[in-house]
Amino acid sequence: MANSTAIHPMVITYTMLKALTMCCMLAVVAGQNQKCSPFSCGDLHNISYPFRLQGDSRDCGVGPRPWYNLSCSSGKATIRINTGTYYVTSIDYTDESFWVVDANLQDTNSSCPLPRSDQHPYTVWDSPIDSYGFLNYITASDSYWACFVNCSRAVTDIKWYKPITCLNANNSFVYKSYSSAGCGVGDLQPSCRYMAMIPFSRYIGYDSLPYYNASYTDIIGFIRKGFRVLFPLGQPRVFTNPMNTRRCLNNSMR
Secondary structure, three states: OHHHHOOOHHHHHHHHHHHHHHHHHHHHHHHHHOOOOOEEEOOEEEEOOOEEEOOOOOOOOOOOOOOEEEEEEOOEEEEEEOOEEEEEEEEEOOOOEEEEEEHHHHHOOOOOOOOOOOOOOOOOOOOOEOOOOEEOOOEOOOEEEEEEEEEOOOOOOOOOOEEOOOOOOOOEEEEEEOOOOOOOHHHOOOOEEEEEEEEEEOOOOOOOOOHHHOOHHHHHHHHOOOEEEEOOEEOOOOOOOOOOHHHHHHHHOO
16 A cells, blocks of 8 residues: 555656756746845936946846946946946936936036047947847937047038137047947048047937037037937847947047
8 A cells, every 4th residue: 555655756856856946947037036226316316227326235136137337426326338437317217218428528627628539338339238138338329429530631621520629739620420330430531530439419409509500619518418328228139240339440540
């Protein structure tokens, strides 16, 4: 009788493995769904995904969804995007984007400011792709790019090349790129080399003041109002970069 009710060892092993697998799956799901606590910084309140406060527990935000680290100092939220530091001035959870301004340009007292030459916000083409296939820190497609160049000769026959008269260097210009890829080498005039680039929203002041009639001061005013950056964007893992903007720009500087 005892033998008839005995459980075969293989049945026990299968049952145990099934239970162990289920436990592992629950643990993974729990880890993926572990959220970071909402926080505030200055005028930004109830900040939640995709942001976590710099210094939060390493277990906070574990999982496939990427989280962006925000630092908070003196009531200002800052974020690192590529090689640059930006102030986060607003977050739109409906639109799934946030607004940033260049910290260097915002804080400088210079009467003739320029973006840093080594600071390149990500475009859709060179945004980093994580191991889960998310594109991160993408500049929104409603942005124009201000492209700063230095030329060996004056550019007088192209209306969107505006001279930067406040610079000591001769023949320095700023022009606008319509491309979502930023300031491409193909847009440069043969006599010009790259200096810097930065995006700005095309909806800031553009209707009332066409860009090609704007002064350098006007353009800097547009830039200092910032641009939109998207929340992490899911893409198929097969997504590949057709070109690398930063590499092209670095080549143009040689």
